[in-house]
Amino acid sequence: MTSNGLYDVAVIGAGVVGCAMARRFTLDGARVLVLERAPDILDGASKGNSGILHTGFDAPPDTLEQACIAAGHQEYLKIRDRLGLPLRTTGAMVVAWTEAEAARLPALMEQAHRNGVTDVRPLDRAEILERAPHINPAFHGGFLVPRESVIDPWAAPTGYLLQAIANGAHVDRNAPVQGGAFDGETWRLDLPGRSVRTRSVINCAGLYGDHVDQLLLGAPGFEIRPRKGQFVVFDKAAARLLPTILLPVPSPTTKGVVVCPTAYGNILVGPTAEEQESRADASVDGATLAMLRETAARLVPALAGQPITATYAGIRPATEEKGYRITPYPDRRYISVGGIRSTGLTAALGIARHVAGLHRACGTDWAPLAAPGWPAAPRLSETDPRDWQDRDNGGIVCHCELVTRREIEAALGGPLPARSLGGLKRRTRATMGRCQGFYCSGALAEITAGHFAAPLADPAEDRHD
Amino acid sequence: MTDAGRTGPGGSDSEWDVIVIGGGPSGLSAATRLRALGVPRVAVLEREVEAGGVPRHCGHSPYGLREFGRLMGGRSYAACLVEAAQAAGAEVLTQHTVVSFGPGPDPVLIVTTPSGATLMTARRVVLATGIRETSRAARLLGGDRPLGVMSTGALQAVVYLQRMTPFRRPVVLGTELVSFSALLTCRHAGARPRAMIEPNDGLTARGPARLLPLALGIPLHLGTDIAAIHGATRVEGVTLRDRDGATRTLDCDGAVITGRFTPEAALARMAGWTVDPGTEGPRIDGFGRSLDHPAYFATGNLRRPVETAGWCWGEGQATAAAVAADLERGLPPPDDAVPLTVAGDPLRYVVPQAIHPTAETPDLMPEVAQLRLSRPARGTLIAEQDGRTLWSRRLDSRPERRITVPLRPMIEAVEPGGPMTFRLREAP
Missing domain, CATH: 3.50.50.60 (FAD/NAD(P)-binding domain)
Structure with missing residues (x-):
């Protein structure tokens, strides 16, 4: 913040798009403030996705979404080494399970080429079986998307925001925007008990993006129609059964259910696509989860007997239209970034570049940082070195995910300390393994005591009877 | 040595x-x-x-x-x-x-x-x-994922090792022995279980522990399952579902998901x-x-x-x-072992899964094999190899009961080769 308390840019929302936005504007030289309503970052739509870095092969051609996916993918590859972010280039296979689906494959490949994903190519039967030896052999053909990859969906945005912070951005959590006004030059944003001043506002509020538009512009530029997706995660022992991403042939209405490896070494199946009213209800239901498990077992029969490690749901901030809803209001120094759905993880860096470009219409009087810092994000990927391999790690606390005491203590400190068990899980993966806290809940309750507004446990009233 | x-x-x-x-x-x-x-x-x-x-x-x-x-x-x-x-x-x-x-x-x-x-x-x-106990996730139990949902093992570690308590009024799912242990652990921590929930029509555990809910004044809901857990940050309640599909909600601030080891x-x-x-x-x-x-x-x-x-x-x-x-x-070489198998429902498993048909090392062989039922059943338990009955006895048991059968007579009777299979010929 400057001495007069005025920021250049306030980013509302610390989901994956907000984190990438904060990084972009910070590196471009702006004084950035990030306002997040939740106790911790990545608490909304970004909480539950499939962790795939898409190529955009199946995106609607010649759209903003397709352009942002391509740019975002490219930038991720460029920066990920310096930020310590993982990449598992597993490739993806789009597999047809009926003759009718097989008939649609050529058109999909043509669309991929049109989107610049020119390395997409058909696979014969032997190649499909070689790439996924445990796949149900009753398929009717497929094609390969070589550069579809798997990344850490939490480390990536955390890394973006940590880089923003390291280069001067300020992040306020528990800071819901409750109102505000533009006086022709600067914005006043009202938070509980105080207000802040900024020259520009970027609305990256995800599931609440239309609410923020309504609050600050007087009318929403779009209408959020929450769409829930449930997922089932198989144990790491299942990882050897599927080394690649299996994509279905998309129908006109849905991209369908994916079965894929994760960066952490699990196998994941999902998502569903369920329209709902609630923006907060990320509940799962037994029947749907059982259906997902059966779908996975139909595609990869050996998954049938594999234990389930976790279940979760994410809510995509879909809108009444299909595409991204990015609207600049240059006369009010305000840009609304809405409708960023499942492709947001891949596209975030591209969206941030696009929005920084749009912002020039508002007058951008800052200059890119000459030598920005590159702090390292937490490394949780199975394919990267982990802390348990190093000296003085403090010992393992979460045995299933091999999370060390030092990793947990680091996540509770630093420039962006975890403020909830969810935040700690996303930074370290503690309790996210097969026992779901059976072994480590006691130790975690002790280590995290005093750190969270909602503690894992309180001191007991001891009653020996 | x-x-x-x-x-x-x-x-x-x-x-x-x-x-x-x-x-x-x-x-x-x-x-x-x-x-x-x-x-x-x-x-x-x-x-x-x-x-x-x-x-x-x-x-x-x-x-x-x-x-x-x-x-x-x-x-x-x-x-x-x-x-x-x-x-x-x-x-x-x-x-x-x-x-x-x-x-x-x-x-x-x-x-x-x-x-x-x-x-x-x-x-x-x-x-x-x-x-370990089967987690809430592995059971595909629906609802939100708030704080305060844990297994008995996790609860005991929090209560006995850290001297803390994660909730005050939890529900306890299950009626295995460990479930009653969860009741006592709650009580030790000053928490008062709101209810004990059991999907079956009777308690799973045998013995005096069965009287605990009554003694502690904890309502017991048989033939009832937890359909969903609710709560934004902490558990706020659970949806209970009866056998006939009727649902109702119960306020609570935690859920202990016990057993199913x-x-x-x-x-x-x-x-x-x-x-x-x-x-x-x-x-x-x-x-x-x-x-x-x-x-x-x-x-x-x-x-x-x-x-x-x-x-x-x-x-x-x-x-x-x-x-x-x-x-x-x-x-004796592993390859000389004869597989032990179960013919299927209602026999869930047999341990060990192979034995050696040899008298070379009788002192090292287990005295008994263990079997388990997947549902209550009675009839004649038969061990057979290649259609030949090696051993049989009456059985009347339930899934939670330990079933042991003496291995010595089978080790003597079994021939090298094909699997020895346990089968239950159920009484009508």
Whole structure:
């Protein structure tokens, strides 16, 4: 913040798009403030996705979404080494399970080429079986998307925001925007008990993006129609059964259910696509989860007997239209970034570049940082070195995910300390393994005591009877 | 064998005759007996800060009569097991987490410690990693994912080891023995369970524990399941569902998801071993030797859910004898084993999953095989091989009851070759 308390840019929302936005504007030289309503970052739509870095092969051609996916993918590859972010280039296979689906494959490949994903190519039967030896052999053909990859969906945005912070951005959590006004030059944003001043506002509020538009512009530029997706995660022992991403042939209405490896070494199946009213209800239901498990077992029969490690749901901030809803209001120094759905993880860096470009219409009087810092994000990927391999790690606390005491203590400190068990899980993966806290809940309750507004446990009233 | 080759503290800690993975009752028992049988270098790898296993944080059940000749609480029992192993000359290495098995015929373990990763080798490995309760996720239990949903094991660790309490008015799902232990743990922490929920029409556990809900004034809902858990940050309630599908909500601030124990067989699964679909543990022969890798043995509750600490201790003793014999003179080749199988419903599993039809090593073979039902059933239990009945007896039992059958007559009757299969001819 400057001495007069005025920021250049306030980013509302610390989901994956907000984190990438904060990084972009910070590196471009702006004084950035990030306002997040939740106790911790990545608490909304970004909480539950499939962790795939898409190529955009199946995106609607010649759209903003397709352009942002391509740019975002490219930038991720460029920066990920310096930020310590993982990449598992597993490739993806789009597999047809009926003759009718097989008939649609050529058109999909043509669309991929049109989107610049020119390395997409058909696979014969032997190649499909070689790439996924445990796949149900009753398929009717497929094609390969070589550069579809798997990344850490939490480390990536955390890394973006940590880089923003390291280069001067300020992040306020528990800071819901409750109102505000533009006086022709600067914005006043009202938070509980105080207000802040900024020259520009970027609305990256995800599931609440239309609410923020309504609050600050007087009318929403779009209408959020929450769409829930449930997922089932198989144990790491299942990882050897599927080394690649299996994509279905998309129908006109849905991209369908994916079965894929994760960066952490699990196998994941999902998502569903369920329209709902609630923006907060990320509940799962037994029947749907059982259906997902059966779908996975139909595609990869050996998954049938594999234990389930976790279940979760994410809510995509879909809108009444299909595409991204990015609207600049240059006369009010305000840009609304809405409708960023499942492709947001891949596209975030591209969206941030696009929005920084749009912002020039508002007058951008800052200059890119000459030598920005590159702090390292937490490394949780199975394919990267982990802390348990190093000296003085403090010992393992979460045995299933091999999370060390030092990793947990680091996540509770630093420039962006975890403020909830969810935040700690996303930074370290503690309790996210097969026992779901059976072994480590006691130790975690002790280590995290005093750190969270909602503690894992309180001191007991001891009653020996 | 002599102690000449033994390396204790200060020596090399990476090469051992036997490494036992898991410092609970069965693992500590095996290590103690291995030393008593003269095996020089024996290490127990325990991933927690202290060894002792589940009894460490189990405040209630009586322990130790068979092993130490007196009744004791879980914590003292765990401490006695550790002392016995150490007194016998086994190294109990805490904060040693086995990450994976290396490839090849000779056991190599990738182990992590506070000092980082290391490799440890042994001539034989005994897996004694025990059991855990099935998580809420693995049960595909619906609803939100707030704080305050945990297994009994997690609750006990929070309450007895950290002296904290995660909730005040939880519901308890399940009526196994451990579920009643959860009631007592809640009470110890000053929490008052709101209700006990059981999907079946009767309580699972037998014995006096059944009276606990009545004694403590805790409502018991039979024929009822938890359909969903609700709460934004903390648990705020659960949706209960009756047999006929009717639902109602119950306010509470926590949910203890108890029982449905499953072997902690992750290392075996990660190594690509085939686990028994009925036990969910590694498949073993009568010596406790893995059918997937002959240098590895499995003992205790890893073999199958779930037995008492005393039973597991006994298995540890027997497994140690077999391992010591294997090191000294070799056990019959794995390929000579006859598979033991169950014909299917209502028989869920049999342990061991193979036996050797030989009298060479009768003292090392288990006295009994264990079977388990998947539903209450009665009739005639038959062991047969190639259509030939080897043994039979009447059976009237339930899923929660231990069923043991004597192996000795079968070992004498079985022929090398095809599998010996258990079948239940049900009474009409």
